[in-house]
Amino acid sequence: MNPLVSIVMLSWNRKDDVRESLTRIQEINYDSLEVIVVDNASTDGTQKMLEIDFPHVHLLRMYKNVGIEAYNIGFENANGEFIVIIDDDSFPEQNSIQRMVDRFNEDSELGVVAFDVRNFYQYDETENTVGSTDKIEGNHYIMSFNGAGAGVRKSVFKQAGYYPEEFFLYHNELDVAYRIWNNGYKIQSFSDIVSYHKYSPVNRSSWRAPFYYTRNAFWIMWKNYPIEIAIRETLFFLQKCIYYSLEQSTTIYLKAFLSAIFGINQIKDKRNPIKKEIVQKMRASLDLAFTFYR
Incomplete structure (x- = not known):
């Protein structure tokens, strides 16, 4: 039987994107999943939508927008051996969870699988290109990961202290990546392990x-x-x-x-x-x- 994988999403006032991402997640070809949505006190009806449309999702409600600290609440409540981190406007490709688990099982020093994060708005152009099993790495550098799609061993993540809560937003992946490497684990990306992300300028303008x-x-x-x-x-x-x-x-x-x-x-x-x-x-x-x- 496949090990339990916990998908952890942080949401904040993106009800329609959350609905679409969770709908896509229902299409994933993996038989042992739990989905956790940590909502940062959305005011657009996200929580109500989740209760009605996705009753199987474990919803954690924050009392206010606490930034990335809310992710850590989701990570600590995750029951899976592996955690998949996504944004409220991203989702894994259908077969990527199984491929991720296979990579973890093959290499005990692999701490994080950095998904190949692709632009959702080019989905039709890229969905049929998934399949190569090339490892994406360099000989002279090490890498961080993109929080719109990454898988991590929970034990490794917890040892590293999860995300830096004091950051509130941005650079949280890089900070924890330093600690994961320093603890003796690797972060690697594979071209057949894909997530799709709606690259939005809304919060970056x-x-x-x-x-x-x-x-x-x-x-x-x-x-x-x-x-x-x-x-x-x-x-x-x-x-x-x-x-x-x-x-x-x-x-x-x-x-x-x-x-x-x-x-x-x-x-x-x-x-x-x-x-x-x-x-x-x-x-x-x-x-x-x-x-x-x-």
């Missing part, structure tokens, strides 16, 4: 994305980097904040830096430097913060 990406980039350095690298990269990143503030006529990056400084108490007890080689080999750009106002 305001100050929220550049602010949280910038602030959390500093916190990632201060929490995880060895001291000499943390100092060097902090100064380098601060220079970028100043440059892009002038280039884009915005103060958001500097406000984010000040927020990181004044909010440092939120991470002061969470600093746990990882191995230098992991920082050097991680394929992740913190410069994403600077792309939203161009």
